Amino acid sequence: MARRRALIMIEGHRGSGLLFIQAARRLGLSPITLSADPAQYDYVAAESVEAIRVDTNNLDALIHECSRLRATCDIVGITGFTSLDESVYGTVSKLCRHFDLPGPNPESIERCCDKFVQRQLLAEAGVPMPAYRLAADATEVESAAAKIGLPVIIKPAVGSGSNGVRLCRTVAELAEHATYLLGGKEVSPSSPRILVEEFARGPQYCATIMGNEVIGISACDFASPPHFVYREWTYPALLTDDEHARIADVSMRSLRALGLGWWPTNIEVRWTERGPAVIEVNPRLGGAPAPQLIELAYGVDLVTEHIKLVIGSEWELRKKHSHVATARFLIPDRDGIFDWIDGDSQAAAVPGIAEVKFHLEPKALIVRKGDYRDCIGYVIAASPSRAGTEVALQRAVNLIAWSIIPFPTLAKSDSAASYLWPD
Structure with a gap:
């Protein structure tokens, strides 16, 4: 009996994880998830994915x-992804090297995931970007x-998903x-780097x-500052x-x-008055719904092609058509209890x-963080024309409504103390 061909997936992703599971199976592979908490990915149980609980910060345990x-x-093949901790990409590359499987250079991935080191290397190469400095205390x-001049952006030197990123005026x-x-x-707190x-x-x-x-270049629009929560991708x-x-060149x-x-x-x-300036280089596939948008716009299934790459097969990046695809992110305007959805x-x-x-079921708690976690869902529209996509998207968004019940306060209700709010 032939042995099964397994694709190891380190951690997962609420948006792209299911796409990877489905694509792996279409390629005749058995996806296996290794995670510190497999239950956090709802598709693992829903799709009956084999999952193993393991400390994914411990390379020896993964080996x-x-x-x-x-x-x-x-x-x-071995791949992986996560929403907040980009160190998983360095871990994946080290596992690939250990088991002599196709993978990126671990040192390159780790240098890129440290935003300060990334900035230094880009500066040495003359890549245009914003002025920057590293700080360790207030x-x-x-x-x-x-020295830079207000307003400035301050953010952790390590992280993703706009976690901890803020405009300070x-x-x-x-x-x-x-x-x-x-x-x-x-x-x-032991070694703060900002x-x-x-x-x-x-x-x-x-x-x-x-x-x-370069497969494609998207336009990205943000919700209101001071945070950088995406509102729309096209x-x-x-x-x-x-x-x-010029953007492709930089x-x-x-x-x-x-x-x-x-x-x-x-x-x-960012396209500044001086031309394109690099804000950040992320050594990974863009988070959902970027893969869906790419497939709708160009007919290229990046998830499948990514898996082909990591298992040593030939990939196919030829564009099959040219459409316009847009995702509108659904962002709540308050914290509270997600009560109901209508019109979806x-x-x-x-x-x-x-x-x-x-992403949420009714009665879920909403506590906005000022990063990607604030998004409670999205709507994707696609058509051969920009105008057609815009019309369809707006029609759909206008049909959707939801309700958020504000958190109770002790002044209004003695029962408020029984609620356990996230930090």
């Missing part, structure tokens, strides 16, 4: 589990901001957010790259040929500077709507 699995199956944060806002970050919520950056003004774009090929961005070429220069270019990368760029099925039936998805 042990993979070695044990090799007794009963052939591990043909005094250094204030000094760095004074005044000294008071700067002090408040620095105190929050240094309190250990977003950065390690990046202070110039606020680059201008529209934001994201270049989606596989290997050394592929392709409305750019002139010159603008597209993206490829970034890959070379960081030693990347083996697997997916997404590069965030009607919205999904609108011609041109590809997907309507809510």
